Amino acid sequence: MATVATRTGRRPVRPPDRKTTTSRPAPAPRPWVLRTVTVALGVGFGATLALGVTAESWSQLHAAGGVAMFLGSMTGLAGTYLALVMVLLVSRVPVVERVLGQDRLVQAHRRLAPWPLSLIAAHVVLLTIGYAQAAHTGAWHEAGVLVGTFPDMLTATIGFALMMAIGLVSIRAIRQRIRRERWWAFHLCMYLALALSFAHVIALGPSFVNHPLTQLLWGALWLATAGSVLAYRIGLPVARTLRHRLHVVEVRHESADVVSIVLKGRRLDRLSVSGGQFFEWRFLAPGMWWQAHPFSISAVPRPPYLRLTVRGIGDFSSALRHLAPGTKVAIEGPYGTFTRHAQSRTKAVLIAGGIGVTAVRSLLEDLPRNSDPVVVLRASDADGLVLSEEVTELTRQRKGRVHELVGPRSMVSLDGLMDLVPDLMQRDVFIAGSASFVHRVVAVASRLGVADSALHFEVYEL
Amino acid sequence: MRHRAALAASTAAGFAAILALHAGAGPSTAVVAPTGSTSTTTQGAQPPSGTTRSAVGSSEQYGYGVLSVKVTVRGSRITDVSVSTLQTAESYSQSIAQQVIPILRNEVLAAQSTAVNGISGATYTTQAYLQSLQSALDALRA
Numbered sequence: 167m168a169t170v171a172t173r174t175g176r177r178p179v180r181p182p183d184r185k186t187t188t189s190r191p192a193p194a195p196r197p198w199v200l201r202t203v204t205v206a207l208g209v210g211f212g213a214t215l216a217l218g219v220t221a222e223s224w225s226q227l228h229a230a231g232g233v234a235m236f237l238g239s240m241t242g243l244a245g246t247y248l249a250l251v252m253v254l255l256v257s258r259v260p261v262v263e264r265v266l267g268q269d270r271l272v273q274a275h276r277r278l279a280p281w282p283l284s285l286i287a288a289h290v291v292l293l294t295i296g297y298a299q300a301a302h303t304g305a306w307h308e309a310g311v312l313v314g315t316f317p318d319m320l321t322a323t324i325g326f327a328l329m330m331a332i333g334l335v336s337i338r339a340i341r342q343r344i345r346r347e348r349w350w351a352f353h354l355c356m357y358l359a360l361a362l363s364f365a366h367v368i369a370l371g372p373s374f375v376n377h378p379l380t381q382l383l384w385g386a387l388w389l390a391t392a393g394s395v396l397a398y399r400i401g402l403p404v405a406r407t408l409r410h411r412l413h414v415v416e417v418r419h420e421s422a423d424v425v426s427i428v429l430k431g432r433r434l435d436r437l438s439v440s441g442g443q444f445f446e447w448r449f450l451a452p453g454m455w456w457q458a459h460p461f462s463i464s465a466v467p468r469p470p471y472l473r474l475t476v477r478g479i480g481d482f483s484s485a486l487r488h489l490a491p492g493t494k495v496a497i498e499g500p501y502g503t504f505t506r507h508a509q510s511r512t513k514a515v516l517i518a519g520g521i522g523v524t525a526v527r528s529l530l531e532d533l534p535r536n537s538d539p540v541v542v543l544r545a546s547d548a549d550g551l552v553l554s555e556e557v558t559e560l561t562r563q564r565k566g567r568v569h570e571l572v573g574p575r576s577m578v579s580l581d582g583l584m585d586l587v588p589d590l591m592q593r594d595v596f597i598a599g600s601a602s603f604v605h606r607v608v609a610v611a612s613r614l615g616v617a618d619s620a621l622h623f624e625v626y627e628l
Numbered sequence: 629m630r631h632r633a634a635l636a637a638s639t640a641a642g643f644a645a646i647l648a649l650h651a652g653a654g655p656s657t658a659v660v661a662p663t664g665s666t667s668t669t670t671q672g673a674q675p676p677s678g679t680t681r682s683a684v685g686s687s688e689q690y691g692y693g694v695l696s697v698k699v700t701v702r703g704s705r706i707t708d709v710s711v712s713t714l715q716t717a718e719s720y721s722q723s724i725a726q727q728v729i730p731i732l733r734n735e736v737l738a739a740q741s742t743a744v745n746g747i748s749g750a751t752y753t754t755q756a757y758l759q760s761l762q763s764a765l766d767a768l769r770a
Contacts, residue, residue, distance in 0.1 A: 200631075204635055205638040206638075207638075208634065208635045208636070208639040209638045209639070210642060211639045212643035213643065213646045215642075216643040216646030216650070220646060226748055226751060229746065229747060230749075231749065232748045316720060375690075
């Protein structure tokens with residue numbers, strides 16, 4: 167059985183047949199999941215809006231404050247529904263994550279965010295105005311009455327303030343000025359903000375008061391969302407961590423700032439992960455245990471070993487160089503769609519920028535023999551070409567070709583990149599690297615007419 | 629994008645489904661519309677004019693409390709509506725009820741039926757009041 171560190175000290179790069187000595191690849195994504203989820207979310211949204219409309223009447227609208235109260239109800243319903251969607255987007259439901267990928271889900275979460283936040287803010291303002299008009303008092307006085315005397319409104323107000331604060335702090339300009347761990351801890355309080363706001367909807371919403379069935383359905387929706395988070399965001403990662411009990415066995419220095427971390431675990435043959443995927447890794451060492459960081463695996467797991475390769479850029483990744491063997495590791499994942507499953511054409515070209523080689527290296531292992539891959543490794547200096555011997559050997563076994571583009575950006579242009587690739591149109595284009603690298607290569611490829619369906623990328627947030 | 633179309637279509641479908649369900653279930657718990665829905669006026673068997681009779685309506689439990697009214701009818705005219713039971717969940721509902729009930733009483737006496745405007749911010753109080761009143765009127769007619 168091949169192991170990562172052999173007695174002769176030679177690193178074995180000839181991967182045996184995947185089926186017998188490595189773990190299973192990740193399950194294939196099911197495209198119909200996306201369509202089903204989209205339709206379900208749409209139906210739920212329409213139904214929620216209709217709940218608000220059917221609870222209204224003409225006499226109510228004509229009365230003082232009626233219009234403001236109606237709009238306040240509608241914005242509250244719509245905003246809360248979208249807030250639940252926000253939670254679901256990042257609850258890492260496996261069937262959805264396999265189709266969209268964690269990075270696209272997080273991106274959708276960020277792009278959707280302004281909507282529930284502004285709808286709920288509008289809800290607060292409109293209902294305060296509406297109630298004030300109905301009671302013929304000033305808005306500020308009415309706000310005090312609402313918060314002070316209405317059932318469940320004090321907790322809802324605290325939840326609202328917390329939600330707005332979290333939203334504010336998540337604006338990119340502000341987020342970038344705060345330490346990532348502090349921002350993250352504060353962001354997780356959104357669960358609390360939502361929990362605090364649940365009761366006032368049932369107690370006060372016209373769609374819910376005296377409508378036990380609607381209350382039940384709304385409660386079921388919240389329960390399902392909470393269940394999703396508990397099961398997939400927390401439960402599944404904890405179960406996998408406990409099952410595999412990964413710990414550090416070796417920290418190998420690949421170059422001045424790059425290390426490979428070899429982990430050992432049990433029952434890794436049961437860990438279904440494809441080359442090109444990543445985990446969120448939590449190293450249980452002092453000063454590191456409260457942070458989880460995403461890194462791609464740099465080789466398909468060979469039970470009982472698992473490897474990741476990391477470039478030291480910030481405090482955390484630099485600290486990884488000094489990881490003590492025996493350090494336990496908690497995992498979340500595997501995540502990512504930068505895998506063989508994404509292929510829609512017969513052949514592939516894999517383009518790695520700098521440390522992007524890690525995803526390319528593990529993805530390469532999953533490509534079948536004789537698949538003639540073209541691999542391009544881009545690095546700003548020779549030191550940056552980590553894992554290149556492994557990549558070369560793996561590519562050679564697949565009857566493919568490796569091109570190394572080394573040199574500073576001023577001297578090496580990416581414009582002619584695709585000239586290196588014969589029959590580009592018959593290939594899937596896999597690109598891994600920093601955001602700017604990926605964007606530049608995608609631009610070159612698109613200009614040459616490569617279809618979007620053939621482009622797959624893994625952006626390394628450095 | 630294809631997904632946008634699917635989202636829009638499914639939202640419309642969900643919206644329509646709830647509207648259909650709501651219409652099918654009947655406006656049983658909806659606000660009484662001014663053009664009259666389930667309520668009827670005091671028509672039917674007329675007692676001899678000049679007789680004053682009264683009846684207490686059903687106890688209506690609404691989200692915020694319990695309300696029942698007593699109606700006094702002279703001949704075919706509603707001459708008075710008063711509160712028989714009023715228990716509210718909390719103080720705000722109490723104050724709403726106290727503000728709203730006199731207004732409702734005036735409107736009922738003016739309209740001589742339960743077909744009156746709802747009062748914004750007191751939807752459920754209004755509804756309970758009118759339902760209790762209607763049951764009292766039905767009892768008187770029977």
